[in-house]
Amino acid sequence: MLSERARRFRWTLLRIAVSVILLTLLLQRITLAELSEAFARGLANWPLLLLAFALPLVGLTLAAGRWQKLMVVQGDDIPLRRYLTAMLVGAFYNQTLPSTVGGDLARGVWMTERGESPLVNLAVVTLDRAIGVFSLVLLALFCALASPAVGQIVPALWVVPASLAALALVLGLLASRHARALGDRLFSRGLLQQYRDKAVLVFDTLRAYRDQKAVLFLAVLLSVALQLAIVFQVLVLATALDLQVPMWELALIVPVVTLVSMLPVTVNGLGLREGTFAVLGASFGISTADAVALGWLTVAIAVGYGIWGGILHLRGRDRREPVEESS
Numbered sequence: 001m002l003s004e005r006a007r008r009f010r011w012t013l014l015r016i017a018v019s020v021i022l023l024t025l026l027l028q029r030i031t032l033a034e035l036s037e038a039f040a041r042g043l044a045n046w047p048l049l050l051l052a053f054a055l056p057l058v059g060l061t062l063a064a065g066r067w068q069k070l071m072v073v074q075g076d077d078i079p080l081r082r083y084l085t086a087m088l089v090g091a092f093y094n095q096t097l098p099s100t101v102g103g104d105l106a107r108g109v110w111m112t113e114r115g116e117s118p119l120v121n122l123a124v125v126t127l128d129r130a131i132g133v134f135s136l137v138l139l140a141l142f143c144a145l146a147s148p149a150v151g152q153i154v155p156a157l158w159v160v161p162a163s164l165a166a167l168a169l170v171l172g173l174l175a176s177r178h179a180r181a182l183g184d185r186l187f188s189r190g191l192l193q194q195y196r197d198k199a200v201l202v203f204d205t206l207r208a209y210r211d212q213k214a215v216l217f218l219a220v221l222l223s224v225a226l227q228l229a230i231v232f233q234v235l236v237l238a239t240a241l242d243l244q245v246p247m248w249e250l251a252l253i254v255p256v257v258t259l260v261s262m263l264p265v266t267v268n269g270l271g272l273r274e275g276t277f278a279v280l281g282a283s284f285g286i287s288t289a290d291a292v293a294l295g296w297l298t299v300a301i302a303v304g305y306g307i308w309g310g311i312l313h314l315r316g317r318d319r320r321e322p323v324e325e326s327s
Helices: 004-027 032-044 046-072 080-096 102-110 119-146 148-153 155-175 178-186 190-207 213-240 247-261 272-284 288-315
Strands: none
Touching: 004 272, 004 288, 032 046, 032 213, 032 288, 046 080, 046 119, 046 213, 046 288, 080 102, 080 288, 102 119, 119 190, 119 213, 119 247, 213 247, 213 288, 247 272, 272 288
16 A cells, blocks of 8 residues: 555645646647737836735735634734734745645644644634635625626636535534534544544634634634735736736636635646636636736745745744733
């Protein structure tokens, strides 16, 4: 039998292969001159590129604020800058690991003090990610409902309501009063019994939010604001490329692109992101070359923030600012 390391290696090679195949198929549909011309338009509008590079800091701050609000329920009182640093470290791992959740794992561990179990932080990070996905789907659903013509142009987008309902159902089941009893029975048998204490810790961590509707509502609002910031960033990039795509359409396209890019079948969404931009953008006049340029500019900005996070990571966790004690 293959070892766990060998299986991960094979899976990574498969994801790299899928990314290469998808990018090759896209690049066969365009010429180097078309792609160069698209980038030349962007460089000619370099102030917009600088603005687009600065905008993710707004999104990271909103994401850090959402995470901080969720952690307050667990009794933590940590400055926002610590969460922002952890988000940047997560961005570094998102760019260096062939995974869609490596950054979430890294930021959760980063915020765990020595001697503590990372399970609480990782459970909250998982909830944080779930709220983010919920908000993505919610925004896409709102745009599809508000603009029925968009749904007619791209009929497949009506899977969004089904996804939203399924996600809400899963979260509702996890928050139900019967979930604890079911979990006790499940983790009291066989091999799962050794993980019972950890499962109880994770469940109790998440259960603390069952009566925190105000906190969860605020987290969703921050998530929607974050998604709108991402949409605005893509709008700025599209404007730099001289693309005439209304923000309303981008508010529908970008969440779908983000959701598709999260599928764990490529390396950090390479190939999926550009392909989804090309498929959805074609209905709004975005050429394949422009879609590839838009996707690659988005990746370039993400890599820039990943480098920033890598520098913070090299400073070491021991240099994180201590939490100020109240006098």
